[in-house]
Amino acid sequence: MSLDKVVKHVVSVVGEEYEERVRTIxxxxxxxxxxxxxxxxxxxxKKFKEEGVQIKDATKKIADIDGSETNVTIVAKVLSISKGKGKAKAFARVGDDTGHARMILTSNAEVELEAGKVYRFKNVMVNEDGSLLVTKNTTARELEEDIEVKPLTMIGVVVSVAKNSGHVLRCPECGTPLKGGACTEHGKVEEPVERVEARVVVDxxxxxRRFTLLPEHxxxxxxxxxxxAREIKNKFDNEAVRQVIIDSLIGKYVRVEYLNRVPQSIEFTTEIPTEVV
Structure with missing residues (x-):
């Protein structure tokens, strides 16, 4: 990163009238x-803020983040959250109408996030790789609005279909897959929810990446x-249902548009495999 780039960022926060002084410091x-x-x-x-200078929010769209900013403000939707490790208490995936970013919540971060909610994040640090760092100085205010998030696209080959794929019976109360006709939380289920599902890996x-394919997919x-699927399972077993899915998908190239593990769309393609974009 050049000195000019750092100066430009700081000036965008403290004001153009301080550019010469900012550059010198x-x-x-x-x-x-x-x-x-x-x-x-x-x-x-921090120095200018202590001197009473009105600090501006360096509000950014995710696609405009270049890894040089500090004190950034973004409005983004939390797409997923997972447990962290080491100095990170959690990892999240956030997005807006321009793209996605990985978010890292440090062990001293005081914000609590929920997947599916939209937040205004202030005082976010940006790592060189474009990931977002939420620290003790970061605030996250939940917004009532919803935002349309640009989906990610991946083109690759289906390399596996999980063993629990096929004709699946779920608990109508909590959605948990049944084992022997019973839910681990609610006991025996008389009228389960029937679905055809598959958990696949696309490479x-x-x-x-792992994706969960729903009945429509x-x-x-x-x-x-x-x-x-019900007919095949009754005549043979669920492994026979899974085999139908395997025969149709394994080794085939697909184009997937997604926000999380459930695709928004998936279709066969002849395109060359690409990185996630």
């Missing part, structure tokens, strides 16, 4: 004292309806 911190650029930028912003040669790709 940053040049001293970075070139003479060898302070890392992002740390130097944060130091200068593009660089990354492999499976019928479109394989022609397998709930009635057909």
């Amino acid at each position: 940053l040049k001293t911190l970075i070139e003479e004292f060898r302070i890392p650029e992002k740390e130097a930028a944060a130091t200068v912003i 593009n040669g660089r990354v492999a 499976i019928e479109a790709l394989t022609g397998l309806t709930l009635e057909k």
